[in-house]
Amino acid sequence: MNTQSDGAGIERLPPTLLDLLYNSIILRQTAPYVSIKSLLALSATSQALREIITTSPDVWRHLDLTNIAAAKIDSSPIDVGGVTWRAERMDESLTEDDFYAGPLRGIFGRLHRKQLLKHVQTLILDGLSVPADLVREIVADDRFNVRILSLREAKNLNETKLQQILRYAVRPTRREGTPKLKALYFFGSKDSSRVLINQQQRLEGSQALGVMASEGAQIGAEWNHRSSSALDATLSDDETKWYFPSGRALKRPQGLGFPPDHP
Template sequence: MESNHLPTTLLDLLDNRLLLSHVVPFLSPSALLSLAAASKSFYSLVFVTHSRYTFRHLDLSTLPYVYNFGPSTNHESDEDYLAAPVRRALYVLNKKAVLSCVTTLVLDGMPVPATLLWEIFRADASNIRILSIREVKNLGDEKLLQLLRHLIRPSRPEGSLKLKALYYFTPSEPVKGSRSRSPERWTFLETSQGVTDTLGSQLGQCHISDPNVPTTPSWTNGRGVLFNIAFRNSEEEWIQLIESCQGLIAFDVVICHHAPSSEDAPKLANVALGADGCQNCHAAPEEPRMFGQTSAHDLPLLSPPPLFASTVKAAQCPAPGENPKFYARCTHCLQGRRCESCNIWWCEDCYTPLSQRSAPAQKSAGEIKVHMGLCVRKCLVEELYTGAGEGGMWG
């Protein structure tokens, strides 16, 4: 017996709000526009019926490079010219009355001058809750600090502060599929060298990474230094701003809970230490940070920005399989007590580096656990054994 029912079409499936909201975040902007151009029905679905869901999470980090468009004209500044792709995309969204639907905006790696950010937050239609501007170009710390101070100013109109989460410090992740970065893009980015700038890691670099371990560093997978503190004179200003933003704006960085002495100024935590704690006591003088127990303002935003919700809670919630507990410290308080290769470390109660010991104590201090950035018992011996360090003394 023949059925009179027509087969389910793609339009029928995407017209389901639940299915659509779980599919669209994986589409690039160009793919979404191609879908809307397929027919009037798809156009209505994307820009009218379900625009609240199709444009909630917008990733513009895959826009074509401005360098393909030729030199700038004399009538526009270099900053305006570089920001043209992002500015055009936002203009189109505003013209089609869907800019207000964007609550998560990803601009990682794009040319984003401060003038563009001012335009975004001043726009009446802007409704952005989560903004990711990791590894962006043409944006200095001072200008960004100035913008954030303006957003949280005490005299701001009630309800004008819509931004709740800002990704800026941690590296952006190379995402497979439509969002994957081309080799040209990697040469365009000025990524930091991380631990390879340190002395200990230069002994050898012969370790082969485990394919089962995530290659993108994050706070919860405990892979060591997430970013270099390149802010120098502005680090203190960032700390003051982050403290002022408690309860207002969350960041993908936190302030280090521990300092070697009470005289040291607070530092930004930039080292992910995992959940195991000190190699000796499996704990630390400070409590570990833990989602669900630690206050929200003491938790960092986790990468990548959430796909299905534009809330701080969703941005701070560990992914399935990740440990909700972790330690985060600064390189300053870990100096001489963390291995830059395997990331094991010793707390202040269990070990004092030789450089920090008093002269009488050095004579009876016991074994040295970390030398030139590597743990002595394992990684340093392996480096020397392979002949990669100390002139190949074991070769």
């Protein structure tokens, strides 16, 4: 085992994992890359680690539920006669949206009881069953403090209702300081959450740089960069290479003593 020695000749052990996680900067930068399952498994190894993971806000700022089995609905679509739907419902008073939102509502309820839901600022629900009513709760409910929400390829999401919810959230008569949501990812296919992690860190660490430091400007700059990259990739295609200039125009030499042209 490697040891360190101070000036008095006393040997000290190197920092442990617990020492590193007590550092809020390291914890904030590391937690988004660790799955929820791994975090819970780590919290079961010791009481000290459990206390850090279950009480530190930095651990839960970034919550990715896309790979959580409990967040998925393993059922086929509603059949024409409604037989399958009625057979799988435990309560006939439930609406269709209530049924499809059940898994995520259960997870959010457990996090709220543990006083962890309020710390979530980036929420990734790509590919999961997210009805519009659940989106309304995330955007408007005081239990949530979500600033970045990803719904790419979300299932059972009524786009018309989603538009109505967003229009109502940004109405001129809304309460001051609302909505808390600053970015919504909806279009495109679900991909790595790396982009959202970078977006969260940029929103948290941006300094006062005038209007360009605002969250909206940073989000717009991110999408402009991605659009520019996609455009460059398209223009580099073999079919479009003929549209680029293939030569270099030479300017007429100046100051070589030639007499000016006369009509």
